[in-house]
Amino acid sequence: MRPAWSMIFFTTLAGAAQGLMLGLVALDAAVALGLLPAPKGPLFVTGAVVVLVLGAAGLVAATFHLGRPKRAWRAASQWRTSWLSREVIVLPAFLATTLAWGVAQWQGGTTFWLGLLAALLALALYLCTGMIYAAVGVIREWASPLTPLNFTLLGLASGLTLGAALVAFHAPALLPWAAGAAAVATVLGAITRGASTWRNATLAPRSTVQSALGIRHPRIVQSSQGTLGGSFGTREFSHGAAPDLLPRLRWGVAVAAFVLPVIVLATQGGRLPGVLLAALALLQWAGLLGERWLFFAEGRHPQNLYYQRMG
Incomplete structure (x- = not known):
């Protein structure tokens, strides 16, 4: 499939926002239970602001995927059957609850129930976003429980790495x-x-070319698409990148999104300054942009049996 950059930015930005909020709520609960010392700085208020900024940036990116942005409100009308409609409903609810939680933190009020609701909405949003793709049975690379699980864990990883940078600025003891x-x-x-x-x-x-055409010959090669240029099929159902790009990108994603962050966080994370941890979070996010591009590019639509090359 052709990766849509609007969706790549939306899912990675919103995923990081959800992961950061889950980390903040967990930390708030641990402090309330006396398991960890209370941070002295405005960690929770600053964290809520960052979550809202990331979520708003994701929403802006998502609007570029709409053919008619003025009719975006209609996307929520099919909530009984559509995971996309459920996502459209849950995302604003998550951001509104995060805003209320941040205001309560700023005013020193009770935050337990608001934090719990925000955490549940963050998890529900991961599920909705992941199921939009996992429910597309015709694209077997997406139709797996691993899809929503990956959306959840990768968003949590990027959000918690960003959270570590905020902790370094406001509560180094934690x-x-x-x-x-x-x-x-x-x-x-x-x-x-x-x-x-x-x-x-x-x-x-x-399906194979042979089964699609009903021809049993062992070797069938498409030499031309039969038109003078590309078509909707070649543009929307194929990433169009060189075959050797995907293996190289996988290695880059592995290093930037996983290997380097784990090494740094496990060995130096407890004493790095906030600026370096913020740079690490940015590097990991860049790696996850590549990971999400690969996620979309790995999806193989059956119609590509007929449109393998333009000729």
């Missing part, structure tokens, strides 16, 4: 805990994404 949580989430994300990559590489195709 940094070993924050860095350790980010490292664990990144490792889990690497495991599930690796499992998804292995599954996609070993999928046996249900």
Whole structure:
């Protein structure tokens, strides 16, 4: 499939926002239970602002995927059957609850129930976003429980790494805990994404050129599409990149999104300054942009049996 950059930016930005909010709520609960010391700086208020900024940036990116942005409100009308409609409903609810939680933190009020609701909405949003693609049965690379699981763990990893940077600025005493949580989430994300990559590489195709055409000849090659240029099929259902790009990009994603962050967080994360941790979060996000591009590019639509090359 052709990767849509609007969706790549939306899913990575919103995923990081959800992961950061889950980390903030977990930290708030640990402080309330006396398991960790209370941060002295405005960590929770600053974190809520960052979540809202990331979520708003994701929404702006998503609008570029709409053919008619003025009719975006209609996307919520099919909530009974559409995961996209559910996502459209849950995302604003998540941002509104995060705003209320941040205001309550700023005013020193009770935040437990608001934090719990925000955490549940963040998890529900991961599920909705992942199921938009996992429910597309015709694209077998997406139609797997690993899809929503990867969306959740990778968003959690990037959000917690960003959270470690905020902790370094506002509550250095909590940094070993924050860095350790980010490292664990990144490792889990690497495991599930690796499992998804292995599954996609070993999928046996249900259809071949021979079965699609009803011809049993062992070698059938499309020499021309029969037109003078590209078509909707070649533009929308194929990434169009050189065949050797995907393996190289996979290695780059592995290093930037998983290997380097885990090494740094596990060995130096507890004592790095906030600026360097913020740079690490930015590097990991760049790697996850490549990971999400690969996710879309790995999806193989059956119609590509007929449009393998333009000729």
